Amino acid sequence: MKVLVPVKRVIDYNMKAKVKSDGSGVDLANVKMSMNPFDEIAVEEAIRLREVGKAEEIVAVSVGVKQAQETLRTALAMGADRAILVIASDDVHTDIEPLAVAKILKAIVDEQQPGLVLCGKQAIDNDMNATGQMLSALLGWSQATFASELSVDGDSAVVTREVDGGLQTIKVKIPAVVTVDLRLNEPRYASLPNIMKAKKKPLDEKTAADLGVDVAPRLEIVKTSEPAARQAGEMVPDVDTLVAKLKEKGLV
């Protein structure tokens, strides 16, 4: 079975996001970018499937700017076999919307014929949580979202999902789209020798136009603003004052 893992280049989770002065979005010029952490978990899971003999080949795919090559190199260094970059913009500030990404991924799936698509449940930049679901709808495949456990057996996959009420276990038919949650695994590091070897692995480049997908945005961002600054706290001299203050504010 071939596993396709879409990976997104996002602002590094350690970076403090700053809004551009014109409010048009988050400033990404000269900011450290990394692979979306949920996608790292998806790559790791694909590698584990290969390690237990349930997958033969892992193809990583990224949609976005040319610089997403680095993100794909990380996936290759972690253990993906080859990569496909779909260039859909030349501006690092353009975020391709989930529907456009899902259409591009559908074209890639049609071409690559994977048995499983493993996506992150959402990207940490815009938190859309939509691409995997849209892709499964476009493909007419089963979907299992928010996976915290996954096992593949023959032509079905058993997925434990993290839902509001607790854990739900479902069985889906393969081919399927599975989106992964935080607790599925702990991704390995890309080892230093594998980082060097990743340079020699194949990385194909295409454009959204090659795949006939229109990536023009359908949403208009009206304004992006920083969250309100936290008010400074107040120091109280003793516990009695603390309790009195809390009562005053109706908190106890």
Added chain:
Amino acid sequence: MDFELPDDAAALIETTRKMVSDLMPHEPEFQKTGKVPAAVRKVFRDNGFFSLAFREENGGMGLGMLEICCIQAELAHLPVQFWADVKSSQGPQTKIIEDFGTEAQRQATLPAVIAGDLVMAFCLSEPHCGSDVSAIRTRAERTGDGWRLNGYKTYVSNGIKAGQAVVAAYTDRSKGARDGISLFLVPADAPGYKLAGILELMGHHTPGVAELAFDDVDLPAEALIGEEGKGLSYLMHGLNAGRLAIAGTSLGMGEMALEEARRYAHERPAFGGTLSDFQAVQHMLADMATEMRAARLLMLDAAWRYDRGEVSRSLCAMAKLFCSETACRTVDTALQIFGGAGYVRGQRVERLYRDVRVTRIYEGASEIQKNTIAREMLRD
């Protein structure tokens, strides 16, 4: 002119930085027990850190000094004991075997070093001589079919657990250091090889450096590394790389101290504000940052040229001299910014203060680096 690191180097450094920051939480436990947690060694072993310096045909990554120095600077944020074995896998002891050893010597050592299973020692310094290599007294005499080694070595890093040692000895004193010193590969289990003592140190203080005694150690002819009498030239061969690596070590320690001081100055309340409100402290931080930046650029330049084959003794000496001296000043100022808290055991700057000091001494003391720089300048 392009000051950006090459993509490969940037990717390796980035990954190393991530691992180092994940390993940092092990520091308090280590400070308490003095023992390196097993998880630390596992990360280095699993991720190829013992293979950095070796050529690809020998199972290594074949990295250049630019990458090695930058990786070393990241590792140096962690306590020395965490990465001492990694550093020794890139030391002269392994490089000399790789470059001048026989196939049998390479097979006996390199695969095990790369796997993280073998630590090797480098034995040059003796109780009465360090900078003056020509004064060593250890000697090897020919026997019927090999050599008999006698002598005493000190300050041997990793000497306590080393499985193999590269030992410098006179094979013909009448020829002087230039043509009379040879190197030998000596297994730690050879009869007559003795761990004679342990010197506890100011920094790196566990487990200490070893004193090794060689009493009538009989070695086969194949223990000789390369050619007889070429020892000094083999030692000189690795000199520049060794100095660059110490530039990296000290750089990383200084940069870590700078970051600690910056953070602390921001947080520490004083006189109704924080330390960072005072211009005196701001100027300290500005000086530290400027000097550390200069140190980094000097190291990058020397390492980059080294990898291009433009090996300059003088540039490598300058990088080692300036990085180590600057790092010591920076760590000292950082401790000043911490005040009493910086003098407390368990505090990171206190650890750095003890650890960084030796970078001005080993791999050629600062004075020796200056001798080298001046000699190159005045040579006509």
